[in-house]
Ligand SMILES: Cc1cc2nc3c(=O)[nH]c(=O)nc-3n(C[C@H](O)[C@H](O)[C@H](O)COP(=O)(O)OP(=O)(O)OC[C@H]3O[C@@H](n4cnc5c(N)ncnc54)[C@H](O)[C@@H]3O)c2cc1C
Ligand code: SF4
């Protein structure tokens with residue numbers, strides 16, 4: 001397990017798998033896990049590496065290239081690693097201005113002008129989405145890897161999960177702004193179950209019709225800046241959400 | 250005789266049902282909508298509430314009376330109780346490396362559904378047909394259905410999205426109910442239609458004099474039917490829709506449609522499901538689970554090497570034509586009951602009546618669909634694999650192996666049928682029988698993905714799961730005495746080998762046999778030694794061609810269609826084709842150009858499969874299911890849709 005620019009939430013998901021963690025620990029030999037121990041970075045080679053976080057600094061880019069070179073299966077986990085994450089919002093803005101506004105000594109800050117997903121830099125074997133990732137899905141990916149099959153991670157819309165759990169649609173009853181129809185399933189449709197629209201944490205689903213959703217948001221009263229804000233959240237730098245948000249510049 | 254009861258007495262009905270041991274499921278208010286959920290008393294009914302509905306919109310509103318049933322249908326349907334959104338089908342226990350599969354019994358409660366409308370009663374009957382009318386029967390569904398008691402309600406006020414009158418399913422709730430209510434003012438008319446219903450009626454505080462109330466009730470129901478919010482022109486609708494697949498409206502709706510699948514989830518008749526194996530990391534017992542699926546996902550129509558419905562247009566087309574057209578062929582009724590749910594719960598408000606009316610009015614020539622097939626219902630759902638031992642493994646080519654399995658007890662198959670082969674935690678995949686004798690069963694499979702890869706790695710003595718045989722076979726008896734030409738591409742030779750062996754063994758019945766076989770390179774030729782044997786003993790005239798030759802190859806080069814052109818083939822012969830769809834497409838073109846009648850040609854089709862028994866909806870191919878009506882089809886049955894995009 002490695003981390004780049006991220007909040008550690010996805011790593012915590014693995015620690016959270018209390019019941020399954022023992023089985024995981026039995027099946028694999030965990031050699032590096034920053035959130036669980038402070039052991040120094042081993043050299044590799046590794047059979048499997050889970051990487052959390054996006055590429056935000058040149059040091060991270062170097063580290064990432066090193067990891068890739070000595071890893072057989074590289075799995076990226078979470079919105080940061082797969083789409084750039086919330087920090088990728090800076091890609092839409094003036095990076096230097098951000099740095100000046102936030103830090104007292106901007107000259108101490110050494111960061112790239114963009115925060116980008118890992119697949120932009122090195123080859124990735126599997127991307128597990130989410131902000132944070134879902135624990136059931138993480139276990140599924142690890143198991144599938146051990147058994148040697150394709151992980152059963154559906155690329156369908158959040159709506160299907162929402163309907164399976166019997167939630168009443170918040171768009172239809174309340175005109176709530178919801179990214180569910182264009183968002184990758186996996187969270188179990190949590191937000192609509194608490195009467196909120198989906199924030200798109202898992203990023204775009206297969207073939208999202210973002211245009212049709214933007215039209216709907218507008219019909220329900222959103223103006224261009226609002227539509228842009230809806231698409232630019234935790235996974236706003238993903239290709240499809242980015243392109244849709246740019247249509248509302 | 251109908252009787253009358255005061256609306257305030259509804260709670261005595263709920264109490265009676267509870268006393269009889271039922272869990273009472275009824276309309277009740279939750280999260281801004283009228284949902285179906287368990288109620289403890291009649292006080293939880295939405296008394297004095299109604300729903301205002303428009304495409305993509307649903308709002309609750311207070312009524313100015315205290316009607317208990319003064320609304321129509323909401324986001325839920327009764328299918329969530331009879332066909333749960335998630336359900337375990339089979340469990341698997343591995344003991345000493347021996348997998349053991351067993352069916353999950355249904356031990357759910359007995360439900361009493363209160364407030365089932367005409368449309369929903371029809372929807373339940375439609376799902377009864379899907380799940381219990383064969384060839385395989387979903388026993389868990391049937392058990393839940395048999396236990397369930399239905400209290401129907403006639404509609405006296407239509408909603409803005411209702412069109413049951415067009416579909417012939419309402420507003421009167423006719424069909425398989427136990428008790429039926431009609432609300433008139435502050436009274437209810439009560440009618441019983443079954444022994445269970447009469448027993449309830451006997452115990453309810455009803456009064457005689459139902460006839461007078463009946464007159465008023467009938468009037469209200471008739472008026473309701475005349476005041477439908479929507480209508481659908483159903484005259485010749487299936488043929489009109491199938492004749493207008495090129496209508497520009499499909500593209501238009503594809504631009505609006507989110508392909509979110511909400512319509513399919515909300516629909517009370519949609520039954521597609523996915524079947525997955527749960528993880529085996531955390532224990533030695535795992536489960537195979539079925540969950541609601543939708544034709545709007547990519548996975549639904551994806552097989553190795555092809556996605557049959559890649560875009561929103563073809564997915565919407567599949568949904569609409571299935572509901573309103575091909576369903577008729579599959580199950581003998583429309584798949585739509587006119588409840589309007591898909592209109593309300595579509596976030597962007599796409600209206601099935603508007604789309605279907607517009608498309609059916611298009612200029613296309615009506616294309617009638619085949620008559621519905623009748624199946625004999627068996628007693629099981631075919632989902633439980635039996636453990637079988639691998640007797641031997643032969644590596645045929647670099648990516649293809651033949652697994653010889655011990656023959657399961659009592660197993661019999663037709664040539665061309667397939668089995669589902671399972672590995673614990675990996676899932677199961679359809680593989681044709683490539684040969685058999687009294688003791689063993691052969692499967693020849695190409696390693697293209699995770700499941701086939703894991704199967705190809707098996708060694709002698711390993712145990713895997715097998716369920717089957719499924720599907721149709723090559724029509725071997727029809728071929729007796731006639732010329733038979735087998736045309737195979739790549740791995741497509743495997744399903745043909747078993748029939749070929751049988752015909753070779755019965756030389757007197759099949760004196761004129763020909764095999765045209767095309768493959769990628771000389772190294773990809775399957776069963777090469779056996780092939781040589783056949784050629785040498787001249788019981789079959791075999792011609793092999795490769796796409797790309799090498800230095801050792803002095804045979805034919807080029808696609809298999811070239812062979813068809815070169816050999817003079819009998820017009821009155823029978824043709825069996827199996828291979829990639831594109832190869833069959835070109836082969837068919839050659840044969841048809843040579844005036845071979847469509848009914849003399851048989852093809853073996855492939856679509857995504859999960860259940861293999863006609864219950865998961867995945868392998869739909871227009872009006873057919875590849876798993877139960879195929880994989881072997883007589884070409885004239887599918888010539889209308891073969892090679893067409895979207896199918
Ligand atoms: C009736 C029938 C008979 C077949 N007979 C043979 C045979 O004799 N030999 C052989 O090598 N192959 C055969 N196939 C194809 C074989 O089933 C697929 O290659 C296999 O399902 C691929 O699974 P996978 O997990 O290895 O591949 P992946 O690409 O990882 O597939 C993932 C999942 O998609 C589904 N899927 C993918 N491809 C197919 C497919 N072609 N058909 C149905 N579902 C699919 C399965 O559920 C599979 O588990 C047959 C298919 C059908 C429908
Ligand atoms: S297709 Fe629409 S109107 Fe017809 S039964 Fe399904 S949800 Fe109801």
Ligand code: SF4
Nearest residue numbers: 506507509510512595
């Ligand atoms: S028709 Fe509506 S509900 Fe159905 S998939 Fe399209 S947008 Fe979703």
Ligand code: FES
Nearest residue numbers: 861863865866876
């Ligand atoms: S219906 Fe399930 S595979 Fe055919």
